Amino acid sequence: MTPYRLAAYHDLDSYHGPLHARAVADTGRRYLAGLPLPPYQFFPSASFRTALVEEAGELAIAVRDPRELPADRRSAVWQRVCSDLDDWQRLDVAGQLAVATVLARLGFWITLAGLPLPGDISGNGLRLAQRHCVAQRLVAGDDRTVTGRLRRLLRAQVEDDDLPLPLRLAAAVGLVVEHARSDVSAAAMAHWQSMAQALVTHAPWGTYSDILLSAYWRGISFVPFHRGDHPQVREMLEISERLARAALRAAVPERRLLAAENLRLVLMTRARAAQARGRRGETEEYLRAAVRADPEDPVTQVALADFLVLVGHLRQARDHYRRAAELGAPCTGYARGQIDNCRADRLTSVPVTP
Template sequence: MEKFLRTKGDVGDLPPMQEPPRGTFAPEPAPRSRELLASYFDLESPGGPLHAQCTADVGRRLAQDLPVPVHQIASLGLLRQALKTEEPGRPNPDDPRDLPVPLRSARWQNLCALTENWSGLSTGDRSRLVTALAKLGFWKTIAALVPADPVGRDLDALRLAYFRHNADAQLAGDARSAAAAFVRARGVMDAIARTEEFDPAVRYGAAAHMIVLCAKGEKQKALADMRYWLAAADEVADRAGVEMEPLHTSIYWRGVAFIPFFEGDHAEVDRQLQLAEKYALEAVALADGDTRLLALENVHPVLETSGRSAKARGDIEGAERFYRRMTEWDPLDPKAHVRLADFLMGESRIAEAREAYRIAAGLGAPYASYAHCQAARCSLRLEQPDQAHGALVASASLDRQALSPLILLRDICTDGGTGPLRQWAVDELAVRMRAAR
C-alpha cells in the first residue's frame, strides 16, 4: 500500500492556501463531517457514526450525573484538526469554553460549567469530566486541568492519571515522548488490574486491555507479558463468583486473541474471535436503553479485528465479509469504508476500492483527505487521470499537512492544459515543506 505522506510542520504557521486554478479540475462535493459529527460540538445531536452517537450519550450522562464509561472508539488526535481544516470559518474550539456562549447547547454549557469549577469538583466528578473531555478530543484541556503526576489510588484518581498520560501522548512533539507517555498510561492500567478492592468487572477489563497493550512490545517479551495478563484475567473471573457480562467477555476474547496471533496459530485466533463476536452480539441482544450504545460500539472493533485476522491467515473471502459487515454495522463511519477500500486495493480490485474510498471521503473527518488521495490513485491505475485531479485538490485542501496529493498532482499534470494546476501544486508543496524545517 502506498504511503500517505504528511509534513510535521505546524499548520498554524502556514499562510492561507491559494485557490487552485479554476477550470482545471472537477470539484469534489464537500464532506459531511459537520453534519455527522455534530455531537462533537453540542454533546446532544443523536445521529452520525457510532462514535458520534456515543459522544452524545456522554453528554447525557454528564448532565444527569451518571457514570461516564470509557468508550472503545477513542477520538483520534487528528479529528479536531481535520475539522478545523475542512471548515476554517466555523467555530472549532481547542477547549470547550472557546465555543461562543450563544452557540452552546445546554449540555455543552454544563460541560463548560464543570470545567470552570474544576477546583470545586470531587475526584469522582473530575473523573467523569475528564472522561468526557477525552471522548471529545480536548487533550489540551485535560493537560491543563490534571496535574502531570496525579495522586491517589482509587479508581477515579487512576482514571484521571490514565487520561493525563494519554493527553501527553497525543500532544507530544516527537515519537519518543509519545511512547514514554503511553508507557506511563500502561502503568496506570496495570495498577487498575492489580487492585483487589476494585470491582471484578473493572479488573477483568483492565487485564484484558493489558494484553492488547503488551502486544505492542518486542515479540518474546510481549508473549510472556500477554500470557501473564491472560492468567490474571482468568483468575479475576474465577474469584468473582459470578459470570462476567457478555460485553466484558467479548472484550476479553478479542484481547486474548493476540496471543495465538503472535504464536502463529491462526485457527485458534479464529476460534477466539468467533467467541468475541458471539458475546458481542449477545450483549447487543441483552442491552437496555442505557447500555445499548456501548454494546453496539463493541461490535465495530470485533469485526475490524476479525477482518485483519482473516486476511492474515489467507482467508480472503472471509476478510471481505468482515469488512463489508463493518460498513453495514456502522455505515456512517468513514473508517469502516476505508478499511474495506484498503482491503480491496490490496486485492487489486481497483474500481471497487475507488468506490469505497469515495464513500469514505464523502463521510468526512478525519479520513477524507486520505480517502480522496487513495481514490485518485485508483483513478490513475484505471488510466483515468482526469478523475484524479479533483480528488487530489480536495485531499490537499482538507489536510494542510498532506504532501502525497501535491506530489501526485505535480507528477501527473504534464500537458499544457494542466500546467496551472501543476504550478499550484508545486507552490503549495514548497510552502508546506518550508513550514516543516
C-alpha cells in the first residue's frame, strides 16, 4: 500500500518503497546523525505531497510545513527538523543547508521558499541560495527574475576556485540542463558544456566519482540531442551507462542506493533518446531495464505502459498500468484511467514524464 511504500515522506525514517523513498529515509538517518547528506538526484514535484495525502488517507495529515504535524506523530528525525526550523537563525550556514536539503527531499517547497537567507552568499551559502531559488520557482511557477538569479548562482559556483571541483562540475552540468529544459539556447548550452569538459579534462585522476561522471555525460548529452546529432547522444549515453554500472558494481553499502538511483536515471534517459531515434526495440529494452532497476516506482511502470500503447501492445500495457495503480502516488488516477482506455477505440494516452 502507498502509505507503507512512501512512509518515509511522512516520518523521514521508513526504509521502504521505490528508490526515491529509500533515499529520503537514508537522508533522514544521516541528518539525525549529523553526517554529510548524499547527493541524491531526485526531488519531488510541487504537487507530490498532495498526491501522497490523497492516497494515504487517515495515515497522513495534509501539512504544508513539517511543524504542522502533531508532536505525537513525529519521529525523532522529524522532530529534529522541526527544532532546527525553529532555531533557523541560530544555525550556521552548513546546518541551514542540511535543513534545506531535507525539506527539498520531502517536497516542502513552500516552507523552503519562505526561509530567510544569510547575507553572505558564498560556499555553502551559495548552495543554500540555489535550493531557495528552486523552491521559489516551484511554488510560484516559472519567473524570469527567479530563473535569472538561479543561473547567476550556478555560474558563481562554477567560477568559484575555492569550491571543490565536484561541486563546480555539478553546477556546470546543471547549467547545461537548465538551458536545455527552458530557453534551449544553443550558445549557452555549448558554453557550459565546454566549461564542464574543461573541469573534467584538467582535474587530477580520481577527483570525480563514477556516479558524478555518469551524470556529467548524461547532462551534456542534451547538447547534441537538441541539434539532432543522435549518434553522438548515443555515444555519450553509452559512456554514462558504463560508468553507472561500474559505480553500482563497486559501490560500498552506504553508496549503493546512490548508484542505483543514478542507473535508473540513465536508463530512462536512454529510453527517451532511443525513442527520439525511432528505435522501438531499444526503447522497450531500456524501459524494461528501468522497471527492473526500480520495480516499486509507478512512474517507470507508466512510462513502459505508455510506450506499449504507442506500439499497439495493449494487453501488456494494461498489466503495467494496473501495477502502477497498485503502487500509487503520483500515478494512481492516470493509471486507472488508462486501464479502462486500453481498448482500440478509447486510447487517450498522455505520457507521464519520469
